Amino acid sequence: MNDAVNYFNNGYTCSQAIVKTFKNEFNIDEKILEAISYGFGGGMGKSGNICGAVSGGIMVIGMRNMNEKKDIVYKKVNKFISEFKKINGETSCTKLLEFSNELSEEEEKNKFKKKICTNCIKSTVELLNSQLILTK
Template sequence: MTKQEKAIELHDRGCNCAQAVACAFAEEIGVPEETLFAAAEGFGLGMGGMEATCGAVSGAVMLAGFKNSCADPKNPKTKAATYQLTREITRQFAEKNHALVCKELKGVETGVVLRSCPDCIRDAVAIAEKVLQ
């Protein structure tokens, strides 16, 4: 099963978009799926249902931290590199989908859906696979 398929399966089982993206990478990044599930819970539906930054993108950005961070709060030396990964993830997602904001992607105000939630999940997974390799 590909990471995209795993993420969609998780979403179909009730995980939010951020959880689906993050949990699809659990084995690769060596973080328990339960930890990623809990960490990503508040990011779904555009940050806690506020329809702000897309949760799928937030899940991918969370992975950048797990994958790249030195995890040393006494010597936080990896922030700049993680920020660069974050900018690249968001740039590629926005370039592909013409938005980063959930309500814009879903067409809440315009009635024009730019990208469905499952497609946003697939895109975020594909971008994370590429950027975080």
């Protein structure tokens, strides 16, 4: 989990931080993993849609289960999303960060966003390591 937060704090997007954390599970060049997950930060290209940590988590689930039938993978993805929502309340980047728009100071906004994003990253790593997601 600390690896993911460290990646994020060192400039990687939330989606990259998740995928890089699990890189040793896959026989894929790290630079390719970084490139594939690059555009998902900020809710997909900073559009505020699905949280990049969620997108990164779904990528990891897909890579872990690439030899499974679609319905098994979809079930795991849906379980992951459901559990993420229970923990964080939302999957939308915009809604997760909504309160930050009410803060007046830019520095305070950035601190708030960093805290929320860090929590989303941590919970994603925990979920990806949990039996809820690992089992069929």
